[in-house]
Amino acid sequence: MADAVPQQGEPSRARQLIELGGLSVSSERAGAVHGICLFGELDLATADVVQDELTRAEAGDASSIVVDLSGLTFIDSTGLRLLVSAAARSRADSDRLVLLRGGAAVQRAIQLTALEDQLPFAD
Amino acid sequence: MCATRVGGYSNCEVSTATTRQLRDRGPAVPEAIARLRHAVVDFAARGGATARQREDIALAVSEALTNVVQHAYAQAPVPGVMAVQAAINDGSLELVVCDDGAGMPPPADRPASGLGLALIAIIADRLELNDTTRGTRVRMTFAIG
Numbered sequence: 001m002a003d004a005v006p007q008q009g010e011p012s013r014a015r016q017l018i019e020l021g022g023l024s025v026s027s028e029r030a031g032a033v034h035g036i037c038l039f040g041e042l043d044l045a046t047a048d049v050v051q052d053e054l055t056r057a058e059a060g061d062a063s064s065i066v067v068d069l070s071g072l073t074f075i076d077s078t079g080l081r082l083l084v085s086a087a088a089r090s091r092a093d094s095d096r097l098v099l100l101r102g103g104a105a106v107q108r109a110i111q112l113t114a115l116e117d118q119l120p121f122a123d
Numbered sequence: 124m125c126a127t128r129v130g131g132y133s134n135c136e137v138s139t140a141t142t143r144q145l146r147d148r149g150p151a152v153p154e155a156i157a158r159l160r161h162a163v164v165d166f167a168a169r170g171g172a173t174a175r176q177r178e179d180i181a182l183a184v185s186e187a188l189t190n191v192v193q194h195a196y197a198q199a200p201v202p203g204v205m206a207v208q209a210a211i212n213d214g215s216l217e218l219v220v221c222d223d224g225a226g227m228p229p230p231a232d233r234p235a236s237g238l239g240l241a242l243i244a245i246i247a248d249r250l251e252l253n254d255t256t257r258g259t260r261v262r263m264t265f266a267i268g
Contacts, residue, residue, distance in 0.1 A: 022157050044153040045153035078189060105181070
């Protein structure tokens with residue numbers, strides 16, 4: 001039986017890199033901003049790790065949660081649904097979520113699903 | 124299973140008068156979706172699909188495979204097989220995604236699937252859904268080149 005891990009307070013700057021299948025997630029708290037950068041492919045197999053990072057960021061006290069989609073090469077309706085749900089939670093809370101746009105494939109999926117208006121892009 | 128039936132009815136057949144064909148399959152689990160998606164996109168690229176067409180095909184096949192993973196074997200003790208079959212004829216790619224599962228649950232029991240199927244309907248030039256209690260077959264056609 002392992003010893004209990006001592007609980008530590010959230011450091012002001014902590015970076016995590018998680019890799020799962022075709023997706024890498026970099027999650028970093030820097031001052032008042034929690035940044036989550038996604039690289040690779042977001043689908044049913046990789047959505048949970050993104051959801052976990054969003055949940056972790058939302059539980060913190062960052063004034064802004066920035067999700068950078070620019071490194072994503074693929075997203076499908078599973079990934080888009082996850083982002084739309086996060087956006088809805090953000091609107092109901094304190095509008096902390098900000099999205100940075102993805103490349104052509106990501107923008108194409110957003111265009112086809114007509115979800116642009118439901119996603120809080122920075123620009 | 125669906126991709127290996129010979130001689131009789133196959134849940135997965137595409138048109139036979141073709142020069143190029145793809146057949147691939149995997150377990151109906153989330154981790155298998157990306158590999159099959161890549162196989163279809165690579166096949167489409169070899170057939171001359173543009174970047175935009177490859178993006179759209181990737182999205183459509185991913186939605187169809189996700190539906191299989193989430194619904195086809197929901198009542199089965201272990202996930203069964205999902206298969207993709209594709210052929211290129213006269214500037215169009217015909218793609219079939221099929222399974223040997225119990226069919227799709229009624230729409231009210233699968234609210235998350237609505238967006239996926241709607242996306243396929245938007246992307247594909249033609250969509251045919253054959254949903255039975257012995258398996259589901261989604262047949263899509265895309266113009267390429």
